[in-house]
Each structure stands twice: as structure tokens, then as C-alpha cells.
Amino acid sequence: MNNQRSFFLNVDWLTVLLYLALCTIGWFNIHAAVYDENHQSIFDMDTEYGKQFIFIVSALVIGIVILLLESRFLSALAPFIYIVTVLLLLLVLVAGHNVGGNQAWIDMGGGFRLQPSEFAKFATCLLLARYLSATNVKVTDPKSFLIAGGIILLPMVLIKLQPDDGSTLVFCSLIFVLYREGLSAYFLVIIGLLATLFISSLLFNAWYIIIVMIVVLALLLFMFGRNRKFATGLIIGFVVAVGFVFAVKPLYQHVLKPHQRVRIDEVLGLSKDLRGVGYNQNQSKIAIGSGRVWGKGYLQGTQTKYSFVPAQSTDFIFCTVGEEWGFAGSVVVLGLYLFLLLRIIVIAERQRAPFSRIYGYGVASIIFCHVVINIAMAIGYMPVIGIPLPFISYGGSSLWSFTTLLFILLKLDSSRMGLSTDRY
Template sequence: MKNQSVKNNIDWITVILYMALVILGWMNIYSADITPESNYIFDITQNYGKQLIFIGCNIVLIFIILTIDAKIYERFASVFFGASLVLLAGLFIFGKTVAGQRCWYAIGSFTIQPSEFAKAATALALAKYLSDSQVNLKNFNHQLIGLLIIALPILLILPQPDPGSALIFTMFIFVLNREGLPSWYLWTGFFAVALFLMALLLKPLYVVLLIFAGVAIHYLRSRPIHRNIIASATVLIVMVGFALSVDYVFENVFKQHHRDRFNVLFGREVDMAGVGYNTNQSKIAIGSGGWLGKGYLEGTQTKGNFVPEQHTDYIFTTVGEEWGFVGSAVLILLYVALLLRILYLAENQKTKFSRIYGYGVASVLFTHFVVNISMVIGIFPTIGVPLPFLSYGGSSLWAFTILLFIFVKMDANKVNEW
């Protein structure tokens, strides 16, 4: 009776939006990979054939997730998180290196990327910790523990090196903020990023003058009772020191391909045949689609294989070229609808754990969605972040499915949590 009530309370709006994105993803992978020599859609020597196998396994995966008692995810959240950290650490010994990154375990011809699954494990661990009635994010020690849960996978992922995946984990800061983390953490992060970019774009003297002007204006506009010359001077020194160190960090810590991507983004280097090739070709493909696109399977840029990795990180270029502005807008609206639905369901959960996990799911999907599309249209550096449910790959598809359907199960189970 209990299982029947849970099944009847599955949020089918979320499931339908998910199915629509997965189907659209396969259609575009098929379009990006099909050749005149292709025989049938189940050809497992082609990416679209392999993706069908991944989708088939997904159905089994969803069934298993929905069958397991929702309380299991809360009870063993720490175990899942610990296992994910062990798998990430194991990459340094047993991982397979591809294009300079040691991010995968290889089992024959099959590879799996543990950082993708670590996102769901981290969301569970964070929800487990923050749902503890004793935890108060106004307490500095509790803040540190919450930030440490986020930092641990990042510290294991960055050396692989995989800055794209590491970036996704930083977005869990929004979950902490939703649960009471002081907003100055977010503002500090925002200003640090802005200052970093400003230091790359402007001469040091101009940056220092802007910092001095900003601190002075803030000091003068503050109420006399709140003015603290020592605190303002400390902030000024820290900001100037940070800004002046950016150039050294950029030249000596960043790897060459990271510097190249930023330089292309800022217009410092226009190497259309080298580091700027991917972004340039993706913008050409999307722009050539016009309002209504060239038609499904009719994309000339897609068929000419001009865009590298088009079935994975650059899958949105196929949508832009063949489906045009209207098709791209519909796809974006599907993502927005899914995100809004997750947030709505999260706010209506009966337990704190489920609510916090729902916000973790939304944070991960939102960041992937925004970063991938921004990367493809050239307003964000290329960092290898897949588009959820659309990009080719078993690891990403299964990991996103696990992430989402654990929440679907929690939401369906809320009928039993009164």
C-alpha cells in the first residue's frame, strides 16, 4: 500500500521534462554522428547506438532508484560521499589519462568518470549535514564544515586536472546560502572573480585606482558609527595584493591551454586555426541556423564535422544549426521549466533533508546548463562541461539521472512523511 501511494505521487511533470530532454539529446547525437555509410540506429559502433544502450540502462537505473526506500539515501548519505571521495582519490593510481586529464576508470573499452557521480553524493552529504537540528550556519565552525564538504571533492578533482567539474561543485555555495550562510561569502566570491577578470583586462595602475576609489566611496557613504579606518585599510591592502598577484598566477600557475582559452575569450589572441577553432566553428554553426534552422539532419556544419566534440560538449551547436533560434529557445525553455519545477518541489518538501537536496540538484543542473551554453556561444572559456541529458556519454547521463531521480523519489515519498 505504501509503495503504491509513492508510485501514484511521482511528479510526472518532472519525468516528462526529463524524457523530452533525453529524447532530444539522442536525436541530436544521431544527427551529429550519422554518415551516408550508417546502416541503422542500433549500430553500437556509432555514438548514437551506444547512447541508446546508455538510455536503456537508464530505464533500469530509474526503476532501481524508485524502488529503494527514500530513507536509504539519507541514512547512507555519508557512506555515498565517502565512497565518491575514495573513487576520486583512486584516479591518481588507477585512472586512465585522456588528453592530459586523469579523470576516468577504464574497464576494457568502457570508461566511467567518478566526478560526475560525486555531484549527487556531495548533494546528499550536504543535505545530511545541514538537516541536522544542531547545525546553525551562523556558527563559524558549522560554516567551515559545510564548506569542507564542498571543498573535499574539489581538491581531488582540480589536480586531475578537471577545472570544469571543480567549478560545478563550487555552486553548492548557493545551497549553503539558502540555509543561512552569511551573504558576505557570496559577495566575496563575486568580487574576487570580478577583480580577477579586471586585473587580466586592465593595466595594474588602473586596477589599483579603481580599488582605491571603490573602498573610499564605501567608507565615505557608511554611517560614521560604522566607519572603521583599520578595517577599510585592511580590505584595501588585501584587494590590491590580490589584484597584483593575478598576473603572476595567470602566467605561472595556469597551464598554457587555460591561458590560451582566456586570451581567446578576451580577444587577446585570435587563433582561428588553433585554440580559437572550436568556439569559432560553434558560433558559425549556431549563427547559420537563423530563425528556424536548416532542418533536422540537414546541418552543413554538422555534416562536415567542422565542430570538434559536437556530440558531447558542443551538442548545442547541432540544435542551433538545424533547429534555429526557435528550436534553441524551446530547448532552453525546457531546461528552465525543469529547474523551476525542481525548485517548486523543493520548497514543498516535508523534510529539511529533501528540501536541501532538491536545491543541490537545481544548483548542479543550472550550472551545467548555463556554463555549457555560455561556453558554446563564446562568452565563457571552454572547460569541458556537458549539457545535462543532451551530451553524449554514459557517465554524465547516468549521473544526472541518479541526481534527479533520487529527488523524484524523495518528493514521491513525502506523502508518507506527514
């Protein structure tokens, strides 16, 4: 009896409430996004909103089961879970169901499909946490860094082969986990600079960029040139950057597929095709903008009601929030996500065991990446790459995956006082 009481007291119920709030918001917005006059009940099982209710209930069951598990099993089973997920990703490539050009689904029958790439996220976080928490493993050591990178890279490659660019990109967010565990901030700076140079090279003449880089290099050498090691590094970095700038456009033309280039061009303003590739984003922006401050009201969105935005219950669910609940509703949703992410970081930092802390930062990284990319895509600041909004977009695989991801952390947190600080 005391153990049960302690269990309920130790669970972070504030995080559970945030989770339930986002799931409820998602359910009602899915109802609005695909509302059918012939199926008005939100519990109608012939509709997406009826199915989403089943997904939410089953997700809660998954969450409760996870909370009842023994915490040490989560670390012990990490390699097994990872291997099973990798095998499922391989199975998808051979016998997967193609949806929207991505061979990413396993048909389960009865109209239900399973997307292994969603489950690969928490499987990767678990194995990465287990490896990095092991004795004598330091992310600053080249061997440890390469093994950790391999754990992340393997599912990325398999998911890219589907091809699912959105899910592939999400795994890159785990660089923040490595940074928290000691990876030099220079890696993040270099990634940021390369991204800036990539975009700049598409927008401007290469020689203009080189001139700016020369000016910046001269200023840095003037201020810090006495440090020979730093100066040498700057010069080497400058040479590499120059080569990168001149290589961007050839690589852009010959490596990326035509539809990928068109989407990037649309976002950068290099082309406008509002009836073609830019149609989805343009309609999404119209829907969000039309909601103004307070929105048009529940089930009153014209863009939503007349299905102007494709994939509105999945990838573009945020435009339903913007149209029917307005700027105020959008701020509430963003505020819930911000609060949830801050809460996850607080939970991660208070862990006694390295495994739990590392896993917590994996959860925060994955959810943060999904939220930023999905909303940026909906408002036209990123190309359309097909990625769900956590706990809100329609789909069982997505909801079950995010629920598992979050509730594993809640279980680890609820058991933290009973875990040793050496590994688990």
C-alpha cells in the first residue's frame, strides 16, 4: 500500500496534465479539420477524430503500463528495443505500405498502419542513453563519439531510404544530447555557420559572401591574431568555408531531388508557385492569418471546413488552431509546448542517474525539433517535409511513440530516489 502511494506521489503529474491538455487540443482540432456533417459525433469510429479517441485511450494505457514497469528493465532492454526497431525499418523497405511517396508503413489490417520510424526515436534515445552512461565512455573521446554517432546514424539511413526526410532530420536534434554530455560548443557553432553559408550561397553571389568573410576574418585576426593556434584555426576554417560556398550550388543541383529543390526555393523566395508546390503552405498561411486575434470559432473555419489545406489533420494541423482559435489560441498551444519542454529539462537535470538525465535530454530534443519544424513549415519558414505536431496531429504511431518517449522519462523520474548514481 505504501509503495503504491509513493508511486503516485512521485509521478510528475504536472507533466501528465500538460500531456493530456495537448492530446485533448489535438483531438478537438482533428475533429474540426476533417469534420463531416454526416458524422457529427466526435466519437464516431468511422472518422479520423473517432479513431484518434481510440489512439488517445490506448496511448494512456501504454503510459500506465510503462509507469508500472521496473525502471532497470528500461536500460537493460534498450539494445533489444533498438534491434527490433531496426529490423522493422528493414522490413518496411522490403514489404512496407507506400503512403504519399514514402514506403514507411506496415499494414496491420482493419485500416490501421504502423510507422516504425516513429518508434525508432525513443529506441534510439534509450540506446544512446545506455551507451553514454556506461563507465569510461566520454563523448569527447573520438571512439565514443563515433559509436554514439553510429547509434544515431543507423536509423537515420534506413529512414532516409524510405524516403522520409522529415523523420530523418529529427534525429539530427540528438546533437544537443551530445552537447549536454560534453561535446564542444564549437560543433554547434560550425553547424550553425554551415547552415548560414548554405542559405546565403543560394541567395547571393558567391563573391559577395567571400568579401564579407574576408572582412570578418581580418577583424578576428586583428583582435585575436596573437594567439597563433587560434589564428591558424581561423585561416584553415576560412579556406574550408570558401570551398563550401563554391560547392553549394553544384551540390544543390546534383544531390537534392527536383521536388526538394523546388520546396527550398519556394521558402527562400527564389520561386513562387502558389498553385503547385507552394499551394499547401500558401493555404496554410491564409488559414492562420484569417484567424486574426481570437479566431473564427470552433468548427467555423472556412479554410478548414472546405478542405483547402491538404493533410490538415496531420502535417498542417496547426493551421486549424490558427484559423479557429486565432493568435490567442496559437499562443496557448505554443505556451503549453514551451512549458512542457522546460518541465522535461527540469526533470532531466534533477536525475541522479546519468542514464535518466541523458534520456531526458533526448526526449526534449526530439519534441523540440518536431514542434519547431512543424510550425515553421505551417507558417512558411521551412520547406514542407511531412512531420507531425507532437500529441496534436492525427495518427496512432505518432501518438503512441511520443507517449512512450515521455512516459519512460516520467517512470525514470518517479524512481530516481531508488536508482544508483553510477549508471542507471
